[in-house]
Amino acid sequence: MKPKHILIVASYSPSLIHFxxxxxxxxxxxxxxxxxxxxxxxxxTLEELKSIGAHPIEFKLERTGLNPVKDLKSISELKFIIKKYQIDLVFPYTVKPVIYSSIAAKQSNVSVISLITGLGFAFTGLTYKARTLQRLNEFLYKISIRKNKVIVFQNKDDYALFLDRNIITPKNKVAFVSGSGVNFNKYKFRENTKTTPDIRFLFVARLIQEKGINMFIEAAKTLKQKFPEAQFHVIGGPDQSPTAIKLKALKQLHKEGIIVYHGRQKNVPEHLYNSDVFVLPTYYREGIPRSILEALSVGLPIITTDTPGCRETIKKDENGILIPPQDLNALTQAMAFFLNQPEKIKSMGLASRAYAEERFNVNIINKDLIKLINDVCFKEIKN
Incomplete structure (x- = not known):
C-alpha cells in the first residue's frame, strides 16, 4: 500500500530531532x-533527519513578533508544500505552526491534527503586552483550528482555557498526551544515595525571567550564606527576549561563586546524572516541560510551580515539591528542604523514575499519537 504523506511543521528545526x-x-x-x-x-539537523528517513523542507517563518506580510507568505509557502508533496495530513506544534499550518491545510482541503504544546508568554496575562497578544492569539486560534480533525493537548488546563475563551467548542474532537515523552534509553536511571550537604541543584531552560532564572539566582544567593557547600548549576544560552538575563550578569555570578554557569550544553544527560535536585520555577504557560521529563527519567526530585503543565509532573510529597508561581520564599524553602534532609533525595528520585515509567514513556505516547492518526484521521481520508 502506498504510504500516506505526513507533514510535521515546527518553528524551531532542532526540536524535530530533540522532541x-x-x-x-x-x-x-x-x-x-x-x-x-x-x-x-x-x-x-538536516543530516540527522535524513538519516532517520525524514524529508526536511525549509520555509520562512518569523518565530516571534507579528508581521502580516511575512506571516501571509508563510501560509502561502505551506500551501505550496502541501500541494507539491501531496500531503495527506499536517501535524503542527507550537503556536505559529499550529495557526498558519491549520489555515494553509484548510485552504488546501487537507486534514490536520494540531498539537498544543503550551501557550507561552502570551497567556500569562502578566503584562499589557501579554494580554494584548493573548487576545490576538485567541482570535487566530479560533479562525484556524476549529476545523481540525483533532486538537491534542498536553494538559487539561489548556483545554479548559480554550473552551472558556470560546476558542474551540465542546463539539471539537480533542485528545490528550503527557508531553513529548522521554526515551529511557537516552535518559537512564541512576540511584542517588547522597547524604552530604554538597547538594547540586540544576536549572535547565531558556534564560528568561518567565522561566524563573532570576528567582533561582536569588534563592541561591540566600542559601549560599547558610549552606556554602551547596551548588547551583545553570544551563542555557543567551536569549534575545526582552526579559532575558544578560550574559555579563551570569558570568559575574559564576565568578562570585553564586552559580555555576555552563552556557548552552549538548550533553544535558550527563549534567542530570551529576545533579541531585532539578529546579524549574517557571510561570511561563508550559505544556509539560520536556526538561522536567528528562529529570524524572534520570531519577531527580523536582521543584517546580503549581501551574498548568508543571503540576502534571509532580505527585505531591512523593517525587518533588510544588510551589506557588513567583514565590521566592517558597522556592528558597523548597530548596532548603533538601539541604536539611538530603536523605530524601534517594526516595523522591526513585518516585520520579517510577512516575516517568508510569506516565511519560515516549513509546506509549507515540503509540497513542499514531493510533489517533490511524483511527481518526486516515480513516476519514480513506472514506
Missing part, C-alpha cells in the same frame, strides 16, 4: 512518509 525524533521514527516504521517543515535548519 519529535522518536515520533518521526515511529511514523516511518508504521509505513508513513514523513516530511518536516521548519525555518533555518542547521546542517547537523
Amino acid at each position: 519529535r525524533g522518536d515520533f518521526i521514527k515511529s511514523l516511518i516504521e508504521n509505513n508513513y512518509k514523513v516530511y518536516t517543515a521548519a525555518p533555518d535548519y542547521p546542517e547537523k
Whole structure:
C-alpha cells in the first residue's frame, strides 16, 4: 500500500530531532512518509533527519513578533508544500505552526491534527503586552483550528482555557498526551544515595525571567550564606527576549561563586546524572516541560510551580515539591528542604523514575499519537 504523506511543521528545526525524533521514527516504521517543515535548519539537523528517513523542507517563518506580510507568505509557502508533496495530513506544534499550518491545510482541503504544546508568554496575562497578544492569539486560534480533525493537548488546563475563551467548542474532537515523552534509553536511571550537604541543584531552560532564572539566582544567593557547600548549576544560552538575563550578569555570578554557569550544553544527560535536585520555577504557560521529563527519567526530585503543565509532573510529597508561581520564599524553602534532609533525595528520585515509567514513556505516547492518526484521521481520508 502506498504510504500516506505526513507533514510535521515546527518553528524551531532542532526540536524535530530533540522532541519529535522518536515520533518521526515511529511514523516511518508504521509505513508513513514523513516530511518536516521548519525555518533555518542547521546542517547537523538536516543530516540527522535524513538519516532517520525524514524529508526536511525549509520555509520562512518569523518565530516571534507579528508581521502580516511575512506571516501571509508563510501560509502561502505551506500551501505550496502541501500541494507539491501531496500531503495527506499536517501535524503542527507550537503556536505559529499550529495557526498558519491549520489555515494553509484548510485552504488546501487537507486534514490536520494540531498539537498544543503550551501557550507561552502570551497567556500569562502578566503584562499589557501579554494580554494584548493573548487576545490576538485567541482570535487566530479560533479562525484556524476549529476545523481540525483533532486538537491534542498536553494538559487539561489548556483545554479548559480554550473552551472558556470560546476558542474551540465542546463539539471539537480533542485528545490528550503527557508531553513529548522521554526515551529511557537516552535518559537512564541512576540511584542517588547522597547524604552530604554538597547538594547540586540544576536549572535547565531558556534564560528568561518567565522561566524563573532570576528567582533561582536569588534563592541561591540566600542559601549560599547558610549552606556554602551547596551548588547551583545553570544551563542555557543567551536569549534575545526582552526579559532575558544578560550574559555579563551570569558570568559575574559564576565568578562570585553564586552559580555555576555552563552556557548552552549538548550533553544535558550527563549534567542530570551529576545533579541531585532539578529546579524549574517557571510561570511561563508550559505544556509539560520536556526538561522536567528528562529529570524524572534520570531519577531527580523536582521543584517546580503549581501551574498548568508543571503540576502534571509532580505527585505531591512523593517525587518533588510544588510551589506557588513567583514565590521566592517558597522556592528558597523548597530548596532548603533538601539541604536539611538530603536523605530524601534517594526516595523522591526513585518516585520520579517510577512516575516517568508510569506516565511519560515516549513509546506509549507515540503509540497513542499514531493510533489517533490511524483511527481518526486516515480513516476519514480513506472514506
